[in-house]
Amino acid sequence: MRRKLVAGNWKMHGNHSANAELLAGIVAARPFVCDVAVCVPFPYLSETAVALAGSDVRWGAQDCSAHEQGAYTGEVSAGMLHEFGCRYAIVGHSERRAYHAESDQLVADKAKAALARGIVPIVCVGETLAQREAGETDAVVKRQLSAVIHTLGHCVGEMVVAYEPVWAIGTGKTATPEQAQAVHALLRAQLRAATAHADAMPILYGGSVKPDNAATLFAQPDIDGGLIGGASLKAADFVAICRAAG
Numbered sequence: 001m002r003r004k005l006v007a008g009n010w011k012m013h014g015n016h017s018a019n020a021e022l023l024a025g026i027v028a029a030r031p032f033v034c035d036v037a038v039c040v041p042f043p044y045l046s047e048t049a050v051a052l053a054g055s056d057v058r059w060g061a062q063d064c065s066a067h068e069q070g071a072y073t074g075e076v077s078a079g080m081l082h083e084f085g086c087r088y089a090i091v092g093h094s095e096r097r098a099y100h101a102e103s104d105q106l107v108a109d110k111a112k113a114a115l116a117r118g119i120v121p122i123v124c125v126g127e128t129l130a131q132r133e134a135g136e137t138d139a140v141v142k143r144q145l146s147a148v149i150h151t152l153g154h155c156v157g158e159m160v161v162a163y164e165p166v167w168a169i170g171t172g173k174t175a176t177p178e179q180a181q182a183v184h185a186l187l188r189a190q191l192r193a194a195t196a197h198a199d200a201m202p203i204l205y206g207g208s209v210k211p212d213n214a215a216t217l218f219a220q221p222d223i224d225g226g227l228i229g230g231a232s233l234k235a236a237d238f239v240a241i242c243r244a245a246g
């Protein structure tokens, strides 16, 4: 039985007081049956670490550089994140693929850089609406995951995968549990061909997960929790989603 993980992706939201309130609300709601994490903007990593100290709520970043160090203005390395005690780094979110032209290989290199510093990459894959309508969903997610599998080699089993259909992110349109499960099963099969650990690996669903749809999504056999955007910004909603995974 895989333990579920619910991770919040705050995106570029937050400020000192809102963060303190949100984190306090999550901490106060413990214990959770599932693993819980928040992935926050870089400047807030430090205060998040302090606010969550002594709790089992985990935290992470929303990206990391593929490079260890050097002349890469604006980038943050996995080594730097490691110094904070960072546990996760989201890589390959569709917003970064779309707005920062991140390729499959760059995403894979970021995942490798994270793992090299003991940070678990949450690797996002997912198709656009046009790709789904063209019947390309399976090919797209397979291609995206394949780059990561080949780059990570024997470390494949250490990552978390998140299936996030682009058309469902921030749109209020959620994949049906059946649509999501079909893709998760496909990803699981691809992982099984690459690692003996595939059945222990969390595959999260992301895309307009809300308190009222979380339980049916998380009840699917290959959906091991969620990557939560908008609904992770309100403690009550995020906590309700975490409870749905329990």
Ligand code: PEP
Binding pocket: 009, 011, 164, 168, 169, 170, 171, 172, 206, 207, 208, 209, 227, 228, 229, 230, 231
């Ligand atoms: C996300 O940004 O990873 C996400 C899933 O967003 P939302 O839940 O708002 O659709």
